[in-house]
């Protein structure tokens with residue numbers, strides 16, 4: 001084997017391993033350490049340092065990295081949400097974004113809501129630094145935008161107060177008992193006829209992708225696997241009732257966008 005090929009192989013391998021160790025350290029590894037140190041009753045105990053430390057947030061929040069993490073399906077997933085929002089009449093209505101996310105999903109969602117006539121876009125997150133980062137990405141002062149430090153499982157908004165609610169890859173990170181709470185709250189704040197747009201992981205169809213995905217979840221995000229079966233969002237919506245569920249499957253079933261309409 002030529003030496004240059006050997007060096008390329010080693011460099012790629014060590015780079016991939018370093019990235020994996022970095023992500024593990026500041027996500028599941030940190031939560032395991034917290035657990036070993038006795039944990040805490042704090043409502044942010046399940047949140048990765050990757051979402052609370054400003055330096056880490058700014059280091060990782062880079063579109064190509066985020067697109068790669070979502071297997072380059074990021075734009076497709078965001079487009080399903082923004083097309084759905086654009087098709088709504090949001091004139092004079094409020095829209096909620098429940099929890100911040102890396103990449104350009106928040107600016108894109110805000111743009112679609114404003115184009116569809118929304119009077120206000122409320123952005124909530126349990127971590128103040130995430131809200132600051134969202135404000136930085138929106139890069140403008142806009143009295144239509146409101147940033148609120150709130151918990152998705154106990155939202156301080158009135159019943160039926162928003163026409164649409166967007167949740168982008170939050171559910172798989174929540175402890176199981178909080179997944180249902182977050183979905184219940186997401187529906188409670190929706191007005192009748194309002195829509196919840198929920199992007200998440202889904203069980204892929206091809207066995208090879210299923211095996212790779214299962215391994216990823218087991219190592220990095222074990223709370224996410226339940227979305228494949230016991231905590232499937234559509235099944236949970238059925239149990240809650242009063243909502244119809246439309247599921248869009250993306251990339252061999254590896255991702256989903258659920259559009260839940262409140263009856």
Ligand SMILES: C[S@@+](CC[C@H](N)C(=O)[O-])C[C@H]1O[C@@H](n2cnc3c(N)ncnc32)[C@H](O)[C@@H]1O
Pocket residue numbers: 047051066098099100101102103124125126127130150151152153168169170173
């Ligand atoms: C929505 S997930 C996004 C994950 C995904 N990897 C991404 O960025 O594309 C992470 C966000 O959820 C927030 N978060 C976690 N638990 C929350 C909760 N209970 N209520 C509100 N926000 C929460 C975190 O602070 C973080 O901003």
